[in-house]
Amino acid sequence: MGIHSYAVDEIGHLKENNYLNCDKSLRSWLFTLDHKRIALLYLASLLVFFFLGGLSAIFMRLHLYNVEKPLLSPDAYNVAFTFHGVLMIFLFIVPGIPAVLGNFLLPLMIGAKDVAFPRLNLLSLWIYWLGALVGIIGIINPVWILKYLQGSAISQWIPLDTGWTFYAPYSTSTGAGEGWGTIMMTLAAFILGFSSILTGLNFMVTIHRLRAPGLTWFKLPVFVWGIYATSAIQVLATPVVGITLLLLIVEKVFGIGIFDPAKGGDPILYQHFFWFYSHPVVYIMVLPAFGIIGEIIPVFSRKPIFGYTAVVFSSVGIAVVSFIVWAHHMYTSGMSPFSQAVFSATTFAVAVPTAIKVFNWVSTMYKGSIRFDPAMLYAMAFVFLFMIAGTSGIFLAVLGLDIFYHDTYFVVAHFHYTIQGGAVIGLIAGLHFWFPKITGRMYNPGVAKLAFWLIFLGFNVTFIPQFILGVQGMPRRYAFYLPEFEPMHRLSTFGTFFNAFGYTLAILNLAWSWAFSKVKAGANPYDALGLEWQAPSPPPHDNFVVPPNVEIGRYDYGVPVNLVAQKEVVRS
């Protein structure tokens, strides 16, 4: 099975027989075992759900623009925010970076030919699609359509309106569609949980067993450490929500009273189990983004990452601490005062590693030679947005303040800054940075920068007003509000369009450049160091034409000999 003969041209571009055009049949795509193709299939499905989720967000913001002449009825608004929450979290951002960039880059970055269990990787993709299908059915709730056609009153059967948290008494007693909607959606979340567990398991074993010879643990790129920490959380946290949602289904079907207070259960117990998973899940979303930013800034500052061990230990530290803080989502739910104090204290243990990471990124840029490539613009915007996200998190971690700020728009703004400002901007930055490696072409930087500024301004104009709404005391998930909240809502809706248009422009720019751009990208367009840049772009099925040279340190910028050595590797 020796190495195929690949026609790698002088700049490291592989025209024929790369992983994209080595076998063009549909069957080879749907049943591929190649981690790179699976990454692209994930990317395609994620973007569909990203735009669907975004669409429901736009409907909500339009409705909130003027509540006197409402666009949606209260029921429809509840369905819209559930749709937005469930789609964006379960179907877009949780698989998000690990499934797309993790799948594509992990084997490349550690010098392996593929992930440890390729068939398991394909199984995770298929389970993800199955979960998405069950989820969409759960949300649209065909029982509702059937009964509506048979001419029954609309209001008794509405699609899922429990919010992405499925809180116990509401989701078990009433629930949408006489329980149909809730059962289907919790089943979908359970199935998607499986896909997440199997991906995490796959990546952890890959990092353990398939590292190139000589690549010790502390020579691994920061992104790989981020993926390792994320996979650990995926494997250890997702089963908990899986069984909790299963208990919800069992409770609705058999009438067992574990969470339902009418039958002797304790709804706060449901919140404990739910948030035991749902706090670590926000770190599943953001840790890979930390990894990506930790890769981009050194490349465009031509300087090694500042304090590599500190960054690595803070990633692992966040993963460990994320399991002991879950109840800071439940301060006002009636927990005992002692546990509130304990969880408030542990929550601050999470703030310190995040701060260390930000300090390290900024110090990496000290005395560097900085180029403003679009990916670098996103990385710098990430630092700014995450400073706001981190500090607003401090507000919510303080026990006294959270009693006021819990379930207000302050929380909405905080988690949009962490998830959208953090994970989504991280994903877009990663897609721009590794675009030449994925597609073998360069994207149009001008349009990319325009899209960046649209996203950056639109995002801030949308969510800074929501911080102010939070301070004013406007509760979240409201379809109607008092007049004093109106100006901020109007400003926020005004910003949503720029945000939405920015994302569409960024994604279209990448898609258009992949299809039509004439500029061929070499193996190493940014003269970066790292194993993935030693493979031709787009890489062949077995990733490397020449066995990767591990001796070149990943962050040894400033040492000219390495760059020259790097160039030889690709061509020989």
Next chain:
Amino acid sequence: MAEELGHIIHPRTFLKVLVILLVLTLLTVLLSPRVSGEMVDFGKINIVIALSIAIIKASLVLSYFMHLKFEGLWILVYFITPVILLLIMILGLFIDTPVRIDPIQPPF
């Protein structure tokens, strides 16, 4: 070649472990007040006894039947972590549920 793969344990040791496990099960049953009446009823400590015997049995099954004693460090870590998370979860619940004092029932 075979040695590189996994550690081999002779069925004789498995038989010894099985006997110990059956004896421990018998012990658990005898020590529970439900079975042998008031003689062994020490109140709350019974649960501790039953659980500790179960932990001993589990560690026997783990180390011999599942070869955990002869595995690498990482497999041990992968087994210990969920157990620690179980303890964290129980601790997190127990500082809230039993300690929660609700105000009095209104008069009407």
Next chain:
Amino acid sequence: MDYIVPDKVSTVADFFDDLNLAIFLASAFFTVAIVGAMLYFAFRYRAKSSNDITPRIEGNHLLEIVWTVVPTVVVVVIAWVGIVLREKMFEVSPNVIPIYVTAWKWAWEFRYPTGKRTSGQNAELVVPVNKPVKLVIASKDVIHSLFIPAVRIKQDAVPGQLKYMTFTALKTGEYPIFCAEYCGTRHSYMMAKLRVVSEEEFNTWVNTIPEKTMPKRILGKKLYTDLGCNACHSVESGVNLVGPSFYDVFGAQRNFKDGTSLTADENYILESILYPNKRVVQGFNENVMPSYEGRLSQEELMALVSFIVELKTAPKEELVEVVFEKDEKIDLEKMTPLERGKYLYSAKGCNACHSVDGSQLVGPSFKGLHGARREFADGSSVVADDSYIKDSILNPNARIVKGFVAAMPSYQGQLNEDDLAGIVEFIKSLK
């Protein structure tokens, strides 16, 4: 920041706002410092040529130690202050006025030890100024959350458990109360008012309880119209509207759809108010009457039952006066059509089945009805104009809109031309 922050009403509000401002300034300082440093580095060290020589800095142990210890110290201090603030928020002072708060799907209810009760749309938490108050919070169905921004405190109402919240109001005035935990369709309309009043005004308010002074039967009569029973149950013998007439209920033999039958006594009347669909009399359809469980206090239920029981024995003129007393006093002619329609909307009990804010009760909502296309069960459809509205008031069962039950009584002979015009005007105004 003061014009954004809601007014400071409770003793805790100052401590809260100071901590809030302190953390805001600290975060702003750190953000500006770090982002400023980043931007400065970005422009100061711009790439001059493609292969600049950059120093090989791997890290700096001293700096890393400093920026680990400093945030830890800052964060520990903030955490400790936060816990102190929470203790102050929930610290119950000795002589405190207990108020019992009950939340149910989409309304609050405040009950005072003296028996005073306010609930539903006009729910009002009246509190004396400078006196500590303790709210004992319970919920009837799902998790709600009593949130009073002016007092800076929020506490979930968990069904099956009792939670408490306490504060001392310093400033008189009216402040909004929200429900902060998502609880269903009308979660955003589940609001109430906190009214802080002087000591004397509070004492008079708490002790004026209409229910206590009136005889049970009169209170029953007031509820009979307030709750909209008059829309479906008449008080003349033999006149069955949507539901059976109240006049001939007590003591009569009632045979039900499931074949069983019993003589109507107080318990049967009480049960059919709380669980109407348990036993439905033959000739009437089920799933029409909403359950009033949890919405009426004990006295109110007793008053309603005694009103129905004593309908036969009560003196005729008190009864007659009871029902139509509202018409004589208010001269309909002098009102404008809109006011007339609005008055008749509640007087005639339309409010029991048709809402005005778009939410779904027994019948379609009046909001946006005029001018909308109405599809009927038999497939035909028409645009709702004046004649259609008048026609469906006089003989409602001729054309039933898809998805509704034929449950509306006909108002033939009870409303004259001007009444109808008034009602149409009122519906038109509900765009």
Next chain:
Amino acid sequence: MASEAKTVEAGAPPVYHHIDPVNAYHASKLGMWLFLATEILLFSVLFSAFAVYNWMYFEYFHDAATKLDWRLGAINTAVLLFSSYTAAVAVYKAQISDNRGVVINFGISFLCGLIFLVIKYIEYSAKYEHGYFPGTSYWNSTEFSAHYKNYFGLYYTMTGLHALHVVIGMGVLLWVIGLARKNRFSSRYYTPVELGALYWHLVDLIWIFLFPLLYLID
């Protein structure tokens, strides 16, 4: 294109393009232990829910537990322990390339699993006659408190989920027996046997903790 595992001759490990056989064995074992971790976490939620309710409503759970028949529980524990023993012996047989030994031992384990399920069925049907149903809505008498009914709700959920895992474990055993009959294994390749045995040991491990907690608590 995908380099499917082509079995060259009996007992030889499958050949993959991205990983050598010895590494594949260790990787599979590492992956299996991770999967066992998720199973432990799955049951840890049920254990902590049971612990919390047992602490809060001790009297109800105590009298409800008396309704269980601890003798059947004890027999089940013995049955599962024995099946765990034969599964471990099967791994040894595979390590010395004795495919027939694997078939016999896993067969015994499979039978023990069957016995376990039969005993479970007897227990469940005995409870149905007495009227102890999983859901609170099925109970005919109303004088039982909700917490008393919840004990049975938790009992059925925990033992039901465990029984489901026993069924899955038996499926895995059957699949490995099928391969062993085609004497697929040898001292150079016995990964499926080891992974099947690991899963079966986990199922036994869970029951070791379930038995005292459910049947013998006071």
